[in-house]
Amino acid sequence: MIDKSVSSVADAVAGIPDGATVMIGGFGRAGQPVELIDALIEQGAGDLTIVSNNAGNADVGIAALLAKRRVRRVICSFPRQSDSWVFDGLYREGAIELELVPQGNLAERIRAAGAGIGAFFTPTGVGTQLAEGKETREIDGRVYALEYPIKADVALISAFKADRWGNLIYRETARNFGPIMASAAVTTVVQVDEIVQLGRLDPETVVTPGIFVDRVVALGERPWLKDGVFIGGVDLHGRPLESAHDRAEAEGGA
Amino acid sequence: MIDKSVSSVADAVAGIPDGATVMIGGFGRAGQPVELIDALIEQGAGDLTIVSNNAGNADVGIAALLAKRRVRRVICSFPRQSDSWVFDGLYREGAIELELVPQGNLAERIRAAGAGIGAFFTPTGVGTQLAEGKETREIDGRVYALEYPIKADVALISAFKADRWGNLIYRETARNFGPIMASAAVTTVVQVDEIVQLGRLDPETVVTPGIFVDRVVALGERPWLKDGVFIGGVDLHGRPLESAHDRAEAEGGA
Amino acid sequence: MTTQLSRQELAKRIASDIPEGSYVNLGIGAPTLVANDLPEDQEIILHTENGMLGMGEAPETARVDPDLVNAGKQPVTALAGASYFHHADSFGMMRGGHLDVCVLGAFQVAENGDLANWSTGALGAIPAVGGAMDLAIGAKHLYVMMDLLTKQGESKLVTTCSYPLTGLGCVSRVYTDFAVFDVTPNGFAVRELFGDNTVGELSELLTLELADETHAARA
Amino acid sequence: MTTQLSRQELAKRIASDIPEGSYVNLGIGAPTLVANDLPEDQEIILHTENGMLGMGEAPETARVDPDLVNAGKQPVTALAGASYFHHADSFGMMRGGHLDVCVLGAFQVAENGDLANWSTGALGAIPAVGGAMDLAIGAKHLYVMMDLLTKQGESKLVTTCSYPLTGLGCVSRVYTDFAVFDVTPNGFAVRELFGDNTVGELSELLTLELADETHAARA
Numbered sequence: 001m002i003d004k005s006v007s008s009v010a011d012a013v014a015g016i017p018d019g020a021t022v023m024i025g026g027f028g029r030a031g032q033p034v035e036l037i038d039a040l041i042e043q044g045a046g047d048l049t050i051v052s053n054n055a056g057n058a059d060v061g062i063a064a065l066l067a068k069r070r071v072r073r074v075i076c077s078f079p080r081q082s083d084s085w086v087f088d089g090l091y092r093e094g095a096i097e098l099e100l101v102p103q104g105n106l107a108e109r110i111r112a113a114g115a116g117i118g119a120f121f122t123p124t125g126v127g128t129q130l131a132e133g134k135e136t137r138e139i140d141g142r143v144y145a146l147e148y149p150i151k152a153d154v155a156l157i158s159a160f161k162a163d164r165w166g167n168l169i170y171r172e173t174a175r176n177f178g179p180i181m182a183s184a185a186v187t188t189v190v191q192v193d194e195i196v197q198l199g200r201l202d203p204e205t206v207v208t209p210g211i212f213v214d215r216v217v218a219l220g221e222r223p224w225l226k227d228g229v230f231i232g233g234v235d236l237h238g239r240p241l242e243s244a245h246d247r248a249e250a251e252g253g254a
Numbered sequence: 255m256i257d258k259s260v261s262s263v264a265d266a267v268a269g270i271p272d273g274a275t276v277m278i279g280g281f282g283r284a285g286q287p288v289e290l291i292d293a294l295i296e297q298g299a300g301d302l303t304i305v306s307n308n309a310g311n312a313d314v315g316i317a318a319l320l321a322k323r324r325v326r327r328v329i330c331s332f333p334r335q336s337d338s339w340v341f342d343g344l345y346r347e348g349a350i351e352l353e354l355v356p357q358g359n360l361a362e363r364i365r366a367a368g369a370g371i372g373a374f375f376t377p378t379g380v381g382t383q384l385a386e387g388k389e390t391r392e393i394d395g396r397v398y399a400l401e402y403p404i405k406a407d408v409a410l411i412s413a414f415k416a417d418r419w420g421n422l423i424y425r426e427t428a429r430n431f432g433p434i435m436a437s438a439a440v441t442t443v444v445q446v447d448e449i450v451q452l453g454r455l456d457p458e459t460v461v462t463p464g465i466f467v468d469r470v471v472a473l474g475e476r477p478w479l480k481d482g483v484f485i486g487g488v489d490l491h492g493r494p495l496e497s498a499h500d501r502a503e504a505e506g507g508a
Numbered sequence: 509m510t511t512q513l514s515r516q517e518l519a520k521r522i523a524s525d526i527p528e529g530s531y532v533n534l535g536i537g538a539p540t541l542v543a544n545d546l547p548e549d550q551e552i553i554l555h556t557e558n559g560m561l562g563m564g565e566a567p568e569t570a571r572v573d574p575d576l577v578n579a580g581k582q583p584v585t586a587l588a589g590a591s592y593f594h595h596a597d598s599f600g601m602m603r604g605g606h607l608d609v610c611v612l613g614a615f616q617v618a619e620n621g622d623l624a625n626w627s628t629g630a631l632g633a634i635p636a637v638g639g640a641m642d643l644a645i646g647a648k649h650l651y652v653m654m655d656l657l658t659k660q661g662e663s664k665l666v667t668t669c670s671y672p673l674t675g676l677g678c679v680s681r682v683y684t685d686f687a688v689f690d691v692t693p694n695g696f697a698v699r700e701l702f703g704d705n706t707v708g709e710l711s712e713l714l715t716l717e718l719a720d721e722t723h724a725a726r727a
Numbered sequence: 728m729t730t731q732l733s734r735q736e737l738a739k740r741i742a743s744d745i746p747e748g749s750y751v752n753l754g755i756g757a758p759t760l761v762a763n764d765l766p767e768d769q770e771i772i773l774h775t776e777n778g779m780l781g782m783g784e785a786p787e788t789a790r791v792d793p794d795l796v797n798a799g800k801q802p803v804t805a806l807a808g809a810s811y812f813h814h815a816d817s818f819g820m821m822r823g824g825h826l827d828v829c830v831l832g833a834f835q836v837a838e839n840g841d842l843a844n845w846s847t848g849a850l851g852a853i854p855a856v857g858g859a860m861d862l863a864i865g866a867k868h869l870y871v872m873m874d875l876l877t878k879q880g881e882s883k884l885v886t887t888c889s890y891p892l893t894g895l896g897c898v899s900r901v902y903t904d905f906a907v908f909d910v911t912p913n914g915f916a917v918r919e920l921f922g923d924n925t926v927g928e929l930s931e932l933l934t935l936e937l938a939d940e941t942h943a944a945r946a
Contacts, residue, residue, distance in 0.1 A: 002748045002770045027558045027595075028581035029574050053595075080636035088634055100635050103557065104599030104642030108371070111596035115819030116865075117362070118391070118398035121372035124603060125641045127676040129627075137372070139402070143676075144372035148393070165772070165781075165808045169458065172592055173559045174575040179594040183823060199807025204423065205459040206810035207594070209780050211750050211772070211825050224573060232571040236583055241570065256529045256551045281777045281814075282800035283793050307814075334855035342853050354854050357776070358818030358861030365815035369600030370646075378822060379860045381895040383846075397895075419553070419562075419589045426811055427778045428794040433813040437604060453588025460591035461813070463561050465531050465553070465606050478792060486790040490802055495789065 004166040005195050005216050009039035012189045012217040016045045016154050023110070023181040024052040024062060025157035029237055031174035033158040033191050035219055037061045040156065046070040051110070051150055053103065053177060055079035055087040066090055075150060077103035102130060105147055107180060113149035114183025114212070122147050155185035159208065162192045163199075166213030167206045175207065182212040189215045193222055258420040259449050259470050263293035266443045266471040270299045270408050277364070277404075277435040278306040278316060279411035283491055285428035287412040287445050289473055291315045294410065300324040305364070305404055307357065307431060309333035309341040320344055329404060331357040356384060359401055361434060367403035368437025368466070376401050409439035413462065416446045417453075420467030421460045429461065436466040443469045447476055511703020512685040520545040522653060522683050526552055526609055533557065533602070535612035535643060536580040539653050542611055553589075555607055557639045559598045562590030579639060599639070602646030610647035612640075614654045614682075616669045619695040619716070621679040623652065624671035644675030656684035656714075663714040665689065665696060686710060690721060697721040730922020731904040739764040741872060741902050745771055745828055752776065752821070754831035754862060755799040758872050761830055772808075774826055776858045778817045781809030798858060818858070821865030829866035831859075833873045833901075835888045838914040838935070840898040842871065843890035863894030875903035875933075882933040884908065884915055905929060909940060916940040 006012050013036060016022065022040070026032030041064055048071045055074050056063030063086040065071060074096060079087050090096040101109070102124050112120055121144035125131040135146040157178040160171040168190060170178055182188045195218045221227075224234045233241055260266050267290060270276065276294070280286030295318055302325045309328050310317030317340040319325060328350060333341050344350040355363070356378050366374055375398035379385040389400040411432040413422040422444060424432055436442045449472045475481075478488045487495055513521065515538055523545035526532060533555045534540050543565070546552050554563040556578040563578060564585035572583040593601075601607065614625040626640040627633070644650065654664055665682065681699070682689040687710060688700040697719035698707045711718045732740065734757055742764035745751060752774045753759050762784065765771050773782040775797040782797060783804035791802040812820075820826065833844040845859040846852070863869065873883055884901065900918070901908040906929060907919040916938035917926045930937045 002772070028577060030558070030577050030581075031575070078636045078638040080634040084634075091634055092632070098635070100637055102637050102641040103595070103639040104603055104646070107595035107599050108369075108603075111819075112374075114823045114825075115362075115815075116377060116822030116824060118375035118377065118393040118396065120366075120374040122603070123370060123372065123645050127622075128641060128673045130637060130641065139372040142372065163808060165770075167808065167810055170592075171458070172573065172575040172586070173556070173577055175592055175594050176559050177595050180596045183819070183825070201808075202459075203779075203781070203805055203809040203811055204425070205456075209810040209812065209820070210808070211774075211780055211820060222575075224575075230573060232567075232573065234572060234574060236572060236574055236577070236581070238574045256553075282796060284777070284796050284800075285794070332855045332857040334853040338853075345853055346851070352854070354856055356856050356860040357814070357858040358822055358865070361814035361818050362822075365600075368604045368606075369596075370603030370605060371600075376822070377864050381841075382860060382892045384856060384860065417589060419551075421589060421591055424811075426792065426794040426805070427775070427796055429811055429813050430778050431814050434815045437600070437606070455589075455591075457560075457562070457586055457590040457592055463591040463593065463601075464589070465555075465561055465601060476794075478794075484790075484792060486786075486792065488791065488793060490791055490793055490796070490800070492793045 003164045004210065004213060005164055005218065009035050009191070009217055010042065012036060012191070012215050013039045013043045016040065016043060018045055019047045020045060020153040021049040021051065021151070023152040023155040023185055024050060025155070025177045025181050027053050027173070027176040031158050031176045031178055032061055033156045034061050036156040036189060036191050037065060041065050041068060041070070047072050049073040049075065051075045051152055053077055053106065054081065056084060057081060058083045059086065063087065066096065069095065071096060073097040073099065075099040075101060077101055077106050100130060107177065109147055109150040110177070110180045110184045113151040114180060117149060119146050119148050121145065150184065152181070152185040153187065155181040155188045157181055157188065157190050159190050159192045161201065162190060162195050162216045163197065163201050164195060165198060166210030166216055167201050168192070168208035168213060169201060169205060170207055179208045182208045187214045188212055191217050191219050193220060194218055257418045258464065258467060259418055259472065263289050263445070263471055264296065266290060266445070266469050267293045267297045270294065270297060272299055273301045274299060274407040275303040275305065275405070277406040277409040277439055278304060279409070279431045279435050281307050281427065281430040285412050285430045285432055286315055287410045288315050290410040290443060290445050291319060295319050295322060295324070301326050303327040303329065305329045305406055307331050307360070308335065309338060311335055312337045313340065317341065320350065323349065325350060327351040327353065329353040329355060331355055331360050354384060361431065363401055363404040364431070364434045364438045367405040368434060371403060373400050373402050375399065404438065406435070406439040407441065409435040409442045411435055411442065411444050413444050413446045415455065416444060416449050416470045417451065417455050418449060419452060420464030420470055421455050422446070422462035422467060423455060423459060424461055433462045436462045441468045442466055445471050445473055447474060448472055511705050513702050515541060518653060518683055518685060522611060522651060528552060530608040531555055531561070531606065533607055533610045533643060533647060535610065537613045539611040539613060540580065555601070556584070557598050557602065557643065559593050559595060560586065560590060562587040599642050602642055605648060607647040609649045609651060610643050611651045611653055612643055614652045614664065615671045616664050616666050617652050617679050617682050618666050618669045621677040621691040622669050623674045623679050624669040626674045627672045629672045640674050644678045649680045650678050652679050652682045654682065654684060656686045663716065665714055665716060667716065692719065694719060730924050732921050734760060737872060737902055737904060741830060741870060747771060749827040750774055750780070750825065752826055752829045752862060752866065754829065756832045758830040758832060759799065774820070775803070776817050776821065776862070778812050778814060779805065779809060781806040818861050821861055824867060826866040828868045828870060829862050830870045830872050831862055833871045833883065834890045835883050835885050836871050836898050836901050837885050837888045840896040840910040841888050842893045842898050843888040845893045846891045848891045859893050863897045868899045869897050871898050871901045873901065873903060875905045882935065884933055884935060886935065911938065913938060
């Protein structure tokens with residue numbers, strides 16, 4: 001029997017070595033595998049290369065990993081945010097390398113790694129600083145730059161539900177980088193709300209086939225759902241809107 | 255109000271000019287837009303380039319289009335089949351051009367056209383007759399050949415259900431080339447069983463977003479379903495197994 | 509020459525140029541205002557590059573869904589007819605030229621349509637590009653929405669961009685507080701003047717040659 | 728030297744080499760026989776390149792579903808745990824090296840692992856390749872299943888393929904009616920002999936140098 005489920009986030013991230021390239025899914029909070037990142041911090045691997053759209057917010061998730069100086073290099077499209085002080089500090093200090101990649105090229109390079117494409121010509125970035133030094137070619141009247149795949153040793157992603165074969169479905173825009181990162185890593189580790197019985201996921205609606213998935217850990221239903229139905233009552237970070245005061249603040253900030 | 259539905263297959267294929275490049279979905283019978291092909295034959299456009307996995311079977315569909323000598327050139331992976339006598343005759347006669355493309359390169363070239371990729375390096379076919387004359391390059395120890403996108407003026411595809419925005423879902427392996435061809439054509443024409451009310455397709459399960467679709471025509475439920483449930487009772491071509499004799503024959507041939 | 513539209517007025521002006529049935533991406537910042545002015549009796553489908561078509565307005569606070577955000581990472585809703593897809597498919601949709609209109613902010617736009625909107629090039633600044641370069645080349649029509657002048661009174665329409673480029677020759681039209689400009693093979697053409705502005709005055713202000721296409725646009 | 732396994736016996740032999748949990752593509756023709764011999768108490772997931780993982784056996788006649796076929800365009804079923812995807816995703820899955828094993832038929836296999844199985848090169852024949860070249864390079868392990876000799880008694884294991892190539896250096900192992908051969912950096916090695924066959928006799932029959940790895944394989 002194939003059973004890709006593991007019983008804890010510690011088991012899920014076991015064995016990630018120093019020096020590994022780790023893809024981390026998510027776009028902002030949506031689809032960010034927060035618990036797996038925390039487990040990776042706990043696990044202790046260092047000298048990592050992180051591939052992710054952002055480079056951490058506030059003091060949690062990727063930012064916490066960076067703060068522990070476990071990361072040598074970041075490949076991302078958008079490190080600078082209002083609350084990216086951890087990355088900003090390390091970068092200014094020269095303590096972290098950055099490869100800045102336009103978001104669509106980042107996505108396509110990850111997809112290329114998963115799909116066995118050796119390199120591809122993209123129009124994005126041509127004529128800009130970010131394509132400096134890259135090979136360019138005019139094809140059919142348009143200029144393209146050559147981009148190479150981005151592979152990883154490990155992908156940490158967050159999905160909605162899985163089965164024991166590792167088939168995945170996602171929820172709304174939290175899908176973002178999950179499916180392509182799952183295809184581009186040697187070992188793909190997934191956190192989900194629930195691992196359902198084999199056959200319960202409609203084969204028409206599986207987004208990531210289990211062939212791309214190695215380990216799945218179930219963490220229970222996300223707080224803004226109840227028995228599968230959206231109930232809300234949280235802020236953008238998934239924290240409960242506990243008091244009228246909180247609600248007023250959230251409204252003010254929206 | 256956006257409404258991409260048209261009321262007849264004739265309206266669906268209206269305006270396809272002589273000399274057009276037409277992608278036709280399907281892998282064998284599964285996903286083949288038979289009624290749209292018949293409408294194209296009726297419509298009369300000629301000097302066509304057809305992009306499809308196969309080059310027609312027996313005397314129907316693409317084979318019937320070929321038999322009327324409407325096709326100048328075929329781009330496909332597998333023209334030769336036990337019942338591809340129409341293509342075979344034209345090819346031997348020198349009356350039709352063939353560009354033979356490995357199936358995965360065909361799919362990726364169509365996908366590249368839809369995704370704005372200028373060209374890509376693929377390992378498939380390297381060192382074979384089908385990559386003769388193509389630019390090759392060693393990347394990371396492996397040799398790749400450069401392949402270019404295949405675009406089309408029109409795509410004719412078959413899906414399962416649509417809404418009036420042109421969102422599509424497919425059924426089982428009939429999905430095959432539909433999603434990528436829809437993205438690679440200037441005008442995408444789709445035949446479906448049913449056009450459901452907007453909002454009835456779950457946004458998580460839409461396979462082809464309506465942005466890739468221009469015209470949709472509803473043809474009624476396929477014979478092997480009843481009220482959405484599979485009932486069978488047909489052969490591989492969808493023809494009813496009417497008598498015990500038919501059934502015995504079908505069993506003998508399976 | 510005194511007429512300047514407010515951001516809101518300009519957003520409304522842009523909204524009125526987007527035909528029903530268009531697929532549209534509204535960039536982060538001022539361009540998002542355009543969504544509020546799209547006519548309610550028409551269907552215009554909004555794309556957000558983090559993986560959705562058919563984006564709806566912001567939810568009320570108690571209905572914020574952390575899984576459902578736009579490219580600015582703000583909470584949004586999904587309309588009936590929406591669809592979700594992953595990042596490679598989403599950017600393939602843009603790169604492949606399937607969107608009709610993209611509206612972006614800018615630091616500078618050059619006569620040849622070059623766009624600079626991702627970096628001020630300031631020394632020591634942390635670089636970040638996000639989807640800016642993909643958006644720049646990712647629609648049939650790229651509209652820029654911006655103030656015509658910097659706070660220091662310098663023209664943001666220029667002969668050649670001095671800021672780092674986002675994309676080459678990609679801008680179709682520039683909506684500013686003073687006027688609407690088309691990018692043409694011969695440089696900027698004034699398509700529409702707001703209030704009492706004139707082409708001559710604008711040309712002097714910007715020290716740029718401007719063709720007068722206000723007549724053509726009205727025809 | 729007389730022992731020759733039947734196709735069915737050979738299929739069974741191949742099936743026994745595929746570990747539980749493998750993702751496997753079985754090529755059209757004889758390789759499809761392998762499916763019948765996969766152990767029922769183990770889960771091995773079959774891929775069909777026309778867009779499915781978790782393929783099940785053929786349905787009974789009255790339950791044939793024209794929408795659900797394999798790469799040979801024959802009717803199949805879907806197991807619990809199956810998934811569907813489009814052609815670009817399906818071939819990306821292969822090209823990206825995600826399948827564990829692919830079993831294909833062949834006209835010839837060369838000492839360096841070159842495979843010829845798509846064309847006899849006959850003049851005037853209609854060419855057709857399908858997914859052959861993608862399958863050749865599309866798995867971690869490519870197993871060939873074939874008769875060792877042609878009907879004319881010629882060896883299908885060769886120094887250099889005379890038939891048009893399908894893929895370069897892609898074959899890992901060759902299962903034949905006489906023996907199992909591994910492709911190694913030094914040419915063919917006999918991994919397993921059937922019945923009373925010997926390495927020496929095979930080497931003579933094929934006029935090829937063959938390493939004897941039968942001991943290693945048993946260890």
